Amino acid sequence: MMEVLAGYCGAFIIGLTLGLMGSGGSILTVPLLVYLFCLDPVIATAYSLFVVGTTSAVGAIKNHLDGNLAFKTGLLIAIPSFIAVYATRRYIVTRLPEQITFEDFTITRHVFIMVLFALVMIVAAASMLFRKIDDSEAAKSSRNIMIMLPYVIFTGIIMGLVGAGGGFLIIPMLVYFGGLGMKKAVGTSLFIITLNSLTGFVGDVQHIIIDWPFLLSFTTISVFGIFAGTYLHKYITGQQLKKGFGIFVLSMAAFILVKELMH
Template structure:
């Protein structure tokens, strides 16, 4: 096993740790890891990311549920429109995006570049929301109308389908701000949405891509080990400080991706 692959598996462990600690951000690490370190093309990398993050989040969901930190009803309410959008975007939208999105003289924007740049833009938005120190999120007993949840789920599902993300970094703030769920429970609830969305999205990819199952399963098992450690450590680490630190890391990664894709 070469050094690059060893670093890749260490990265997979970190992916799980991040998911276990903050309920999102796994794909923020997985996609760049697969593309820039292990050399996979972005289309295959986003597909692998869905499987890795989905399976890892499923394990994390059981761990959080045992602690009473999963709101299943709200999670399923978000999941239904989301997984429809994720599956349809992975099955039909992504395969039909033209290989050349834009060409003018020496400037050419390919499909793979476009996906990575879009991914970095979503990362920038996510990093800003994580860095911002929102004091005193007010949680009320009022639940929003389901049609709003449905529309929100469709929008986030489409975005995460295109970039191959589980969407935890989008669902956690959505659950806190829109569904009025306390932060710790939002982290646990996001995992059930992420696991359903990602695995159904991956089913759409299996029909259009050739999968290296041995590598993918080993990489995923390493990530699962990471989330088990992350869930355990979450009892002792301040979620707010960790989220802010990860926000800065995400910001740096987003800038790096834009630099790599435009140079």
């Protein structure tokens, strides 16, 4: 009972983080679903795509109304990205064997997905802790789609495999290559995450059974969180939040690696 209560509190935090930072919620979703609700990682990554996609859609609409969404730039990045997400969920994840062998080393599909997820978390944490992004970078950036394309496809594949990680990869891309300031990058990131996540989820609906009552209740709480995050964004600086959340994400990644590799 306590695990379930903690899980629903976590759903609120997912939305809260998305509202504050335009990313980060998906980093929490998969561990919550796996460790507190005891879902299989493949199911958890599918549910994560729906939760994060729906919650991000609410945030994207809010940012659009505030004038902080670059629609054309978002579509330019989102289209190749969500094709990669859909293809990954539809044709790669469904074909992952129960036992995966690397030379003489064998791990289960469960461990492979969770370890890969932890590695994405470490990259995300490093991005928050050590990478400084400001509006001055936008002036130097290029909008050349051919330069962005490999990065966009890579982001889509990562999102498809682990159901998370898109926002922390997308925001730097929008600033460095898309020519956007931070506020518009955050709003546009939510728009891209929405398209990527929900497209990836469509690829899952065809081959897994969805517990809709649970998924919709979890998502509803997350949506309330994004409204709270949007409100609190006025009072908390992005740098403060990035540092604290980066440490938290790094700690969670270490916990997952220890739990999966040492048991």
